[in-house]
Amino acid sequence: MQSRTAQRGSGSGRVAPNPAAISGTGPWTVRETPPDAGYSGAVNVEGCELAVPFGHDDADRATRCHEDAHIAQERIGIGSALPLWKLPDIDYTDPVTHSAYQAVHDVIANTLAHSSRPDSVAALPMVMDLPLDKPRKAATMLKTVMDANPLGRAQLFARTWSALGCIRPSYVDRAAPCGSVAWTYSRVRRGVKPNVAQAVRALASATAYYFQGVRRTSACRGIRERVAERAVALMRLLAPKVQDFDVELSPEASEWDTPRFVDGCDARRKPIRHFDLRRGTRMTRLGVPVAAWRMEPTGDGSICRLPQRQPAATVLIDCSGSMQWRDDDLAALLRAVPAATVACYAGNEAGTGALVVVARDGWKASQTAEQLAPEMRGQNYVDLPCLEWLATQPAPRIWVSDGESYKPNARYGEGERECAEYAAAHGIERIQHAAQVLARLRRPTK
Amino acid sequence: MNPQTHTLNDPTTDRALAHVLTRVLLVGPPGVGKSYAAREVLSHVTGKDPLQLFLNPDQMAQELLGFYAPGPDGAFAFREGILPKACRQCSPLIIEELGRAPESVQDALLGILEKPARVTLPTGEVVSGPIHIWATSNSLDGISPALLSRFDLVHHVNAPTPSLQAWLNEQTQFLGDVVTRSFADPSRAIDPRRAVLYSELLRHFSRDRAASIALGDMAESFLRAVDMATPDLEETPY
Numbered sequence: 001m002q003s004r005t006a007q008r009g010s011g012s013g014r015v016a017p018n019p020a021a022i023s024g025t026g027p028w029t030v031r032e033t034p035p036d037a038g039y040s041g042a043v044n045v046e047g048c049e050l051a052v053p054f055g056h057d058d059a060d061r062a063t064r065c066h067e068d069a070h071i072a073q074e075r076i077g078i079g080s081a082l083p084l085w086k087l088p089d090i091d092y093t094d095p096v097t098h099s100a101y102q103a104v105h106d107v108i109a110n111t112l113a114h115s116s117r118p119d120s121v122a123a124l125p126m127v128m129d130l131p132l133d134k135p136r137k138a139a140t141m142l143k144t145v146m147d148a149n150p151l152g153r154a155q156l157f158a159r160t161w162s163a164l165g166c167i168r169p170s171y172v173d174r175a176a177p178c179g180s181v182a183w184t185y186s187r188v189r190r191g192v193k194p195n196v197a198q199a200v201r202a203l204a205s206a207t208a209y210y211f212q213g214v215r216r217t218s219a220c221r222g223i224r225e226r227v228a229e230r231a232v233a234l235m236r237l238l239a240p241k242v243q244d245f246d247v248e249l250s251p252e253a254s255e256w257d258t259p260r261f262v263d264g265c266d267a268r269r270k271p272i273r274h275f276d277l278r279r280g281t282r283m284t285r286l287g288v289p290v291a292a293w294r295m296e297p298t299g300d301g302s303i304c305r306l307p308q309r310q311p312a313a314t315v316l317i318d319c320s321g322s323m324q325w326r327d328d329d330l331a332a333l334l335r336a337v338p339a340a341t342v343a344c345y346a347g348n349e350a351g352t353g354a355l356v357v358v359a360r361d362g363w364k365a366s367q368t369a370e371q372l373a374p375e376m377r378g379q380n381y382v383d384l385p386c387l388e389w390l391a392t393q394p395a396p397r398i399w400v401s402d403g404e405s406y407k408p409n410a411r412y413g414e415g416e417r418e419c420a421e422y423a424a425a426h427g428i429e430r431i432q433h434a435a436q437v438l439a440r441l442r443r444p445t446k
Numbered sequence: 447m448n449p450q451t452h453t454l455n456d457p458t459t460d461r462a463l464a465h466v467l468t469r470v471l472l473v474g475p476p477g478v479g480k481s482y483a484a485r486e487v488l489s490h491v492t493g494k495d496p497l498q499l500f501l502n503p504d505q506m507a508q509e510l511l512g513f514y515a516p517g518p519d520g521a522f523a524f525r526e527g528i529l530p531k532a533c534r535q536c537s538p539l540i541i542e543e544l545g546r547a548p549e550s551v552q553d554a555l556l557g558i559l560e561k562p563a564r565v566t567l568p569t570g571e572v573v574s575g576p577i578h579i580w581a582t583s584n585s586l587d588g589i590s591p592a593l594l595s596r597f598d599l600v601h602h603v604n605a606p607t608p609s610l611q612a613w614l615n616e617q618t619q620f621l622g623d624v625v626t627r628s629f630a631d632p633s634r635a636i637d638p639r640r641a642v643l644y645s646e647l648l649r650h651f652s653r654d655r656a657a658s659i660a661l662g663d664m665a666e667s668f669l670r671a672v673d674m675a676t677p678d679l680e681e682t683p684y
Binding site: 017020021022023025064068072112117 | 627
C-alpha cells in the first residue's frame with residue numbers, strides 16, 4: 001500500500017530496512033507497523049517515511065519487498081512518468097479514488113517485486129492464504145472477500161489479479177486458462193468491469209518491459225509513456241471520477257527513424273565455422289561445406305552423393321531490450337545455418353538506430369553488432385525501415401521479434417500494427433525465439 | 447585563504463585539477479574510498495606508484511625523516527625515512543590518517559608540504575623535490591591550522607568516490623550503485639568494505655549466506671536493493 005500521507009507508528013528498529021539504498025534519497029524514517037494500524041505496510045515516498053513489519057516470517061519479508069518496490073518506482077522513473085498523481089484537480093479524499101490510486105500503484109509494485117524476487121509476491125497477505133493448487137476453492141475465497149468489500153471491489157480485484165499474474169500467469173492469461181480454472185475465475189471477474197483484468201495485465205506487462213529496459217539502457221522514453229498510458233487506463237476503470245483525464249502525448253510528429261546501415265561483413269570478416277565440419281574443411285562462398293567425408297555411397301549408380309546445400313535465408317533480429325537476444329543465440333544460429341544472411345537492428349533513447357549485417361554468404365563480421373554500431377542501445381524506433389530492408393532480401397525472410405514495435409511519438413499499438421501489416425504484405429515471417437528460427441530454417445520452404 | 451572555503455570540483459574525478467593541485471587532503475568517514483581514489487589519481491597523474499605512509503599517535507618524527515642505526519658491520523649509519531626517500535625519487539606520497547599524527551610528526555610534515563617539498567635531515571642535508579602529496583583523514587580534528595593551510599584543497603568525501611563505485615560495480619554488478627545510494631541515509635549506510643567482503647564471499651557461498659555473513663541485519667535490505675537494481679528478467683509476469 002502506498003499512502004499519500006505519512007503513516008505514523010511506533011516501534012524500534014530491530015531490522016534495518018535501507019530504502020535509501022534503493023531510492024538514493026534520504027534520510028528515511030523507518031518505523032514498525034503498529035499492530036492496530038489496519039494495514040501491513042505503508043510508504044510515503046515524498047516524505048521519506050516507511051512503515052513495515054519488522055518480523056522475519058515470509059509475510060513480513062514479502063510486505064517489506066512490496067513497499068521497497070513502491071520506493072523503486074520513483075528511482076527507475078515510473079513515479080515521475082505518471083502525471084496523474086501530480087494533478088491537483090483530482091480529489092484524493094474521495095475513498096474510491098484514493099483506493100484506485102493505491103490499487104494502480106500496487107499493480108506496478110507487485111510486478112517490480114516479482115521481477116526482483118519472484119518468491120516475494122506469493123507471500124503477500126492478499127494471496128498467501130489462497131489455495132492456488134485448488135483454483136475453484138481459491139476463486140471462491142477471493143469472491144467472498146470481494147463481496148465483503150463492495151466499495152473497493154474492483155481495486156481489490158486489481159491488486160489480487162496482478163499478484164496472481166506474477167505467481168500463476170496461467171490463472172489470468174486469457175490464452176492459457178482452461179477447464180475449472182477459467183470457469184471459477186470468470187465468476188470472480190464477473191463482479192467487476194469486464195476490462196479491468198485486461199487493463200491490469202496490460203499495465204503489468206508494460207511495467208515489466210520498462211523494468212527490463214531500465215537494466216539494459218539508461219533511458220526508456222517511449223515505454224515510460226506506455227506505462228503511464230496504461231496506468232491511467234486502469235485508473236479510469238477503477239475510479240469513475242477521473243474519467244476525463246488523459247495522458248498528453250508528445251506533440252511531435254510520429255515518424256519512424258531511418259537506421260544507419262552497416263555491413264559488418266564488408267571489410268573485416270571471418271568464416272563461419274559449421275559445427276559439423278572437421279578440421280581443415282573449407283567453406284565455399286555460399287556457405288556450403290566442401291568435405292570428402294560428407295560424400296556417401298549411393299545406390300543409383302553414382303559413386304557418391306554431393307554435399308547438400310545449407311538452408312539459406314535472410315534473418316532480421318530485433319535486438320531491443322524486450323528480446324533478451326544474446327551473442328550465444330547468434331553464434332548458435334550461424335553454426336546451424338552458415339549460409340544465411342543475418343542482420344541485427346536496434347534503436348536508442350534518442351530515437352535513432354542502426355541495422356547491421358553480421359553474417360552473409362558464409363562469412364561473419366569480426367565484431368559484434370554493438371561494436372559496429374554503438375547507437376544500438378536496446379530500443380525500438382526503427383522497426384519498420386528495417387522490415388523494408390528485409391523485404392528486399394532473398395526469401396525466406398524471417399523477422400525474429402516479440403512484436404513489440406514502438407513508433408516514436410505515436411500511440412501505443414500503432415507501430416506494432418504497421419509492422420505486422422507490412423510483414424504480412426511482404427512475406428515476412430515473424431518468429432519469437434532463436435530456437436524456433438533453427439526449427440523453421442530446417443523445415444523445407446513451400 | 448583557508449583551504450576549506452574552496453569550492454572546486456572533485457579532484458578524484460577531475461584529472462586536470464589533480465595535475466594542478468599537488469597538496470590535497472581528503473576528509474571523510476572510513477570506507478568511502480579516500481585512499482583508493484588517492485592512489486588511483488596519483489598513479490594516473492604522475493605515472494608512478496605512490497608511496498604510502500600510515501600515521502598513528504605513537505609515531506615519531508625520526509621514523510619519517512631518518513635516523514642512525516647500527517649497520518651490518520656494527521657501525522652506525524644513517525637510514526633515510528620515507529619523506530626524503532619520496533623527495534629523492536620524486537614519488538607521489540599518500541599520507542594516511544593525518545588527524546591521528548602527534549604534533550611532532552605534524553611539524554615534521556610542514557616542510558614536505560611546501561612547494562617544492564623540502565625535508566631537512568638530522569645530518570643537516572636538505573632534500574627537496576616536486577612531488578604530489580595527498581593526505582587522508584576521518585575528520586579535521588587534531589590537524590593543526592598551520593598544516594591545514596598548506597593544502598591546496600580540503601575535499602570532503604561523504605559517499606563512495608566514483609572510482610570506488612565503478613570498481614565495486616566491476617566486482618559485482620550494481621554493487622557500487624547500491625552502496626553509493628545507501629549513503630543518502632547516513633544512519634543506514636552500507637560500509638563499502640563490508641560490500642567488498644560480500645563480493646568475495648559470493649565466490650564461495652550463496653547470495654543469502656554471503657550477505658548474512660558480511661552485513662548481518664542489513665543483509666535483507668541490502669539484497670533487496672541489489673535485486674531492485676538487477677531484476678531477474680527470466681521470470682517476467684504474464
